[in-house]
Amino acid sequence: MEILIGILIFILGLIIGSFLNVCIYRLPLGKSIVTSPSACPACGERLRPWDLVPLFSYLFLGGKCRYCKAGISVQYPLVEALCGMLYALLYIRFGLVWPLLVYMALVSLLIVISAVDIGHMEIPNGLIIAGLVIGAAQLAASLFTPYFGVWYSYVIGFFAGGLPLLLIALFCAYVLKKDAMGGGDIKLMAFAGLIIGWRLVITSYLIGVIAGAIVGVALMSLGKRKRSDAIPFGPFLSLGVIISVFFGDAIINWYLGLVL
16 A cells, blocks of 8 residues: 555656646746646647656657657656655655645755756745745644644744855845845745754755755866856755755764764
């Protein structure tokens, strides 16, 4: 039964991943994600249901539009597969409990944020609002049952997530006279802290900064980026949050074991 549930959750992730691709494409363009029918970006032909089967349509069509034969971005199957895999792993990690729903919503949101930030160097406010809604649901749940921990852990997490980046942004803007941190990153970590609490959001920071530094140095070493080029930080912060959801407590306990 557990295997069957895991398979169903994976399939749900594929389906949600298909919708996330719609969000990634349309939100930066200001298009509706619910009213407009899906169409090929190249030829504009309306896509039929059999063209939209998550992952399998891409494989069956060989990565090309059925109608104009234009190439389909590999982003589409990657997002669907990633969402399905993360959903299944979350089920394995937490089981059928409330945090599963919260973290499924969180990772879905972070996938969209990361893809949009990579493509457009921005995080739309609509995604931030969605994150705050998820955080409010988590906070409300913590008020009614001790299963989720104390409620003020999430309130502290909101400030622990957003305040450090806000202070860095203000320091760079008014002291160094340059932009070093986008407002979207600040809001991202604020709602992430509201969802996962202060302990895990601090771990997320550390992982995100380390990952960003490694990738940044690698890109500069390969000549892909200059020191002055901006690099979207949202994907690295999102990676830190996701890793913390799965392994944050273990990382914290390991670290405390080293220093205490």
